[in-house]
Amino acid sequence: MNEPVASDTYAAHVRRLAELTGRVATQRAEAQAWYDQQCAAAERAVAEADEQLRRAEAELAEARSLADRVDAEVTHLWAELRGRLGLGARRLGPPPGPARDATGDPVDALRTVRDLLDRAGQPGELPGSANPLLALCGVAGALLAYALGVGARAVGARYGGDLAVGMPVLALVVTLLGPLAGLAPAKRLADRRHALLGPRPAAIVLVAGLATTVTLLVAAR
Known part of the structure; x- marks a missing residue:
């Protein structure tokens, strides 16, 4: 025959079960909070990556546009120089490419070249x-x-x-x-x-x- 369980032992088991249930609920809540934080962080990282990608694409498009403008201006200045040199311009060949160690804004450099050509093109006194x-x-x-x-x-x-x-x-x-x-x-x-x-x-x-x-x-x- 089964012996009856003492009331104090039963109460202890109930308390133990309640403690375990509360601990599991707490851990589950912590895990859910950690998961939510990780998801939010991942979403922020994805959003930041998308924004950086958009900025990089915009900078790339601007750089390509600047390169096209610089190439066009170089071609124009080179043609103007060849026109002023006349027959001696045959030895010049095609326009030079960008220098590897070049620094600074190419637009400023081209503006300086333009000013030099303008001054050189102005006739001086005999x-x-x-x-x-x-x-x-x-x-x-x-x-x-x-x-x-x-x-x-x-x-x-x-x-x-x-x-x-x-x-x-x-x-x-x-x-x-x-x-x-x-x-x-x-x-x-x-x-x-x-x-x-x-x-x-x-x-x-x-x-x-x-x-x-x-x-x-x-x-x-």
Whole structure:
């Protein structure tokens, strides 16, 4: 026959069962909380990874766009340089690629190159070595104008009438404009040397032409 269980023993088992049940519930709650935390952390990590991926894709697209703009500007500047060098540009070949040790913003570097090309493309004033040629232009212009004046006076003296009155006046005007006539060949000289006919070269031409004109007028008296 089964012996009856003492009430104190039964109560102890009930308390033990209650303790175990509570402990299991606590551990289960802790496990669920840990699981929820891990899921939330994983979701945050995935969201951060997606955001980093979007930023990386945007930076990549911007870098590609910048590279395309830089390549286009390099090609344009290279073509402009070849055009300015003319026949000597055949040895240049294709545009150079990016340097491996290059640092800094390529846009700033290209802007500097553009400024250099712009300054190089601006013609400067004729050098001092061209002064004899400038003086010769002034002398030649004055001689030509004086010769035209002499011819005009000769025509007036030959045909008489109104020409005898008007041609000497025209001859004087042409002769006095002789110093200015030298500016035309001087301008062509400057253009051939890709330079400007500035105030100094123009003054040399005018002074030489004026001196020649005065000398011829004095000698003709």
